Amino acid sequence: MIKTDVIIIGGGATGCGIARDLALRGVHHYLVEKGDFASGATGACHGLLHSGARYAVKDAEAALECIGENSILRKIAQKCVEVTGGLFVRLPGDSKRYRDSFLKNCEEVGISTQVLSPSRALDLVPELNPAIEEAVSVPDCSIDPFRLCMLNAVTSRKKGGGILIHHKVTEIIREKGRCVGVKVQDKFTSQTKEIRAKIIINASGAWGDIIARMGGSEVPMTLSKGSLIISNHRLTNMVINRLRPPSDGDIIVPNEAVCLAGTTSIQVDSPDAIEVDAKEVDIVATQAEQMIPRFGTTRLIRAYTGVRPLLKADDSDNRNISRGFKIIDHKNGMFSIMGGKLSTYRLMAEKTVDAVVDQFGVRAHCKTADLPLDGQDELSGYPLSKRLKKMDNIVCECELVDRDSVENAINNLGIQYIGDIQHRTRLGMGPCQGGFCTYRALGIMQEAGRLTPSESIQILKGFLQRRFRGIKPALWGDQLREEQLVESIYLGILNMGHKP
Numbered sequence: 001m002i003k004t005d006v007i008i009i010g011g012g013a014t015g016c017g018i019a020r021d022l023a024l025r026g027v028h029h030y031l032v033e034k035g036d037f038a039s040g041a042t043g044a045c046h047g048l049l050h051s052g053a054r055y056a057v058k059d060a061e062a063a064l065e066c067i068g069e070n071s072i073l074r075k076i077a078q079k080c081v082e083v084t085g086g087l088f089v090r091l092p093g094d095s096k097r098y099r100d101s102f103l104k105n106c107e108e109v110g111i112s113t114q115v116l117s118p119s120r121a122l123d124l125v126p127e128l129n130p131a132i133e134e135a136v137s138v139p140d141c142s143i144d145p146f147r148l149c150m151l152n153a154v155t156s157r158k159k160g161g162g163i164l165i166h167h168k169v170t171e172i173i174r175e176k177g178r179c180v181g182v183k184v185q186d187k188f189t190s191q192t193k194e195i196r197a198k199i200i201i202n203a204s205g206a207w208g209d210i211i212a213r214m215g216g217s218e219v220p221m222t223l224s225k226g227s228l229i230i231s232n233h234r235l236t237n238m239v240i241n242r243l244r245p246p247s248d249g250d251i252i253v254p255n256e257a258v259c260l261a262g263t264t265s266i267q268v269d270s271p272d273a274i275e276v277d278a279k280e281v282d283i284v285a286t287q288a289e290q291m292i293p294r295f296g297t298t299r300l301i302r303a304y305t306g307v308r309p310l311l312k313a314d315d316s317d318n319r320n321i322s323r324g325f326k327i328i329d330h331k332n333g334m335f336s337i338m339g340g341k342l343s344t345y346r347l348m349a350e351k352t353v354d355a356v357v358d359q360f361g362v363r364a365h366c367k368t369a370d371l372p373l374d375g376q377d378e379l380s381g382y383p384l385s386k387r388l389k390k391m392d393n394i395v396c397e398c399e400l401v402d403r404d405s406v407e408n409a410i411n412n413l414g415i416q417y418i419g420d421i422q423h424r425t426r427l428g429m430g431p432c433q434g435g436f437c438t439y440r441a442l443g444i445m446q447e448a449g450r451l452t453p454s455e456s457i458q459i460l461k462g463f464l465q466r467r468f469r470g471i472k473p474a475l476w477g478d479q480l481r482e483e484q485l486v487e488s489i490y491l492g493i494l495n496m497g498h499k500p
């Protein structure tokens with residue numbers, strides 16, 4: 001049995017942020033996550049570090065939180081944030097009155113804006129629709145959620161915290177009505193472990209109510225599915241938003257070699273087994289094309305989806321639900337942190353840790369806004385242009401990942417699963433979506449003695465099936481041809497369809 005002071009359930013941005021904050025205040029803790037880091041909404045999001053402008057008109061509090069955290073994260077997380085800047089573009093027919101309230105509210109919240117003529121905006125982003133009537137620049141950025149989680153976890157590990165990824169909480173242990181620990185199951189070995197603590201923090205995002213119920217309480221939530229598409233080119237170097245009330249498909253975010261466009265907002269009952277609907281792909285692609293016409297002809301390489309853990313509200317339109325957050329003390333040894341955004345994860349962690357440290361008589365103040373994230377120097381080249389400098393022994397051509405980086409992930413970070421290599425190196429995240437590099441990475445894992453040949457075939461089959469679920473809804477034109485090529489590599493050359 002493991003003993004600690006605090007158990008954190010969930011290895012998304014919120015859970016990892018809490019682990020870092022506890023570590024810096026000297027509180028011992030264990031973080032447990034059923035998948036890899038960022039397997040929930042964090043890894044399925046748009047990767048937009050909001051300036052807050054999107055919320056300025058309807059949700060001033062969330063906007064204020066975003067702009068505050070935006071300037072903090074630019075300083076402390078330089079290897080995760082690309083300072084792209086953002087444009088809100090007004091197209092013919094978009095309300096001028098909304099534009100006026102937008103500018104007024106941004107000013108009130110303290111978000112800097114500049115109104116740009118169409119020609120100035122087209123100078124900045126040549127692929128923009130030339131019919132735009134104007135654009136407003138804001139300090140939006142692109143952020144890598146995978147790196148963000150892992151770098152937050154580095155501090156926890158350095159200060160002696162325990163991190164168990166691929167461990168699912170299957171039970172909350174209760175004694176005399178109090179939550180005193182958890183039982184977790186290892187995904188690879190199926191072994192169970194018991195961890196006991198004084199406090200449990202439920203940072204499990206959309207799974208929050210499921211976990212709270214295991215502990216005898218509940219958390220009121222609205223679950224909102226959002227789907228996104230990935231283009232095979234970086235069609236813009238700035239974040240592009242539509243200057244109108246938030247609605248479907250109105251944001252495009254550059255993300256290294258590709259662009260992410262989204263999203264939809266559909267209420268769902270469960271965070272599990274959600275799929276992208278082909279209709280959502282149509283909606284998002286059509287909207288993206290209105291802002292950047294080349295979205296209509298460019299190859300879409302995949303669609304993906306995640307579930308927003310929103311605070312419960314009666315409003316039937318999920319977009320009207322506040323993006324603010326709430327900390328619930330269940331008064332039974334468990335706290336839940338709900339709602340919020342990736343952009344405000346650090347603040348959410350700070351307020352949660354403030355709420356629990358009293359229980360340990362710890363007076364230390366939060367330092368997470370002042371200290372840069374640990375481990376940034378050791379990261380492989382970032383952004384993509386830096387990786388070009390060491391074009392040697394490349395395993396993944398799309399994202400320029402070299403053999404050293406893959407070997408480092410396997411040998412020094414103890415990675416056992418191909419998806420985890422991708423999250424740490426970006427292997428397979430570019431236009432070919434792993435078609436050419438996944439089998440190479442598995443070969444390296446075999447050479448390192450991590451897998452037998454038959455295990456690697458099973459893993460490869462599972463990986464290809466999962467990827468195909470995201471590729472299927474965006475399968476036409478050039479992407480269909482690309483998939484046929486991938487199919488002939490795996491079924492033809494590698495004979496993967498062969499039944500022994």
Ligand SMILES: Cc1cc2nc3c(=O)[nH]c(=O)nc-3n(C[C@H](O)[C@H](O)[C@H](O)COP(=O)(O)OP(=O)(O)OC[C@H]3O[C@@H](n4cnc5c(N)ncnc54)[C@H](O)[C@@H]3O)c2cc1C
Nearest residue numbers: 010012013014034040041042045046048169205226342343
């Ligand atoms: C489509 C979409 C787009 C978005 N875009 C943006 C954006 O651009 N910018 C932004 O700021 N925000 C964005 N958001 C919101 C943001 O992604 C979330 O608010 C944030 O990532 C939530 O982080 P979290 O750590 O609280 O939850 P999650 O990331 O969901 O983490 C919860 C974790 O708990 C784990 N877990 C669940 N059950 C168990 C269990 N039994 N045992 C162990 N672990 C468990 C899950 O595997 C998961 O990893 C978006 C959300 C969606 C869905």
